[in-house]
Amino acid sequence: MSSLSSPERALFQAALELLSRREHSRQELCQKLANRFPGADFDSLFQRLEELNYQSDQRFAQVLARSRLQRGQGPLRIRRELQQRGVADDCIATALEQLEVDWYARAVEVLQRKFPVPVSPALPRERQLKECSRRQRYLAYRGFPGDAIQWALAAEV
Structure with missing residues (x-):
């Protein structure tokens, strides 16, 4: 640490301060520090942070x-x-x-948590389709692949 110049030490301390709050990706950290330290040598900073295992993507x-x-x-x-x-x-x-997660089972869980009551077969066909589409859009927005969405909708019936 003593081999660092004053600006390098300030940059290192600022990086440590950010990393002490939460994990950051290399890109995030660089973006946050670039405004405060324009023209700084980020390559050597990241090399040092990775050597010390303080930052890891x-x-x-x-x-x-x-x-x-x-x-x-x-x-x-x-x-x-x-x-x-x-x-x-x-x-x-x-x-x-x-993560070792079954994305199909996870899609079913997420769907059941949001929509605890399955689509009723007693509803008119048009209304059933509309409700199924709504549930499909919800899972798609959450980031589930199409096959997991279809699995979850089929498991609901």
């Missing part, structure tokens, strides 16, 4: 994926958010695999 992906799973989000939405935050595809794939 893989760990960030795991934490975010687990958090989004608990919120009832599906794999497509989780993947998209991680991509937007600059996480590499291999880290994303590993994080999703480590």
Whole structure:
């Protein structure tokens, strides 16, 4: 630490301050620090943070994926958010695999939590279709793939 110049030390401390609150992807951290430290050497900062195991895109992906799973989000939405935050595809794939979740069963759970009463066969056909479409859109918005959505809708009947 003593080998760092004053601006490098300030940059390192600012990065530590952000990382002490929550995990950040490399891209997020760079964006947040770039405004305060224009022209800073971020490559050496990230090299040092990774050597000390203070910043890891893989760990960030795991934490975010687990958090989004608990919120009832599906794999497509989780993947998209991680991509937007600059996480590499291999880290994303590993994080999703480590969740070890049955996305079909998860889609059923999310659907039942939002819509505890199944679509009644006593409803007019048009109304049934409208309600099924509504449930399908809900699961699609949550980030579930089409086959998991169809599975969940079929399990509801």
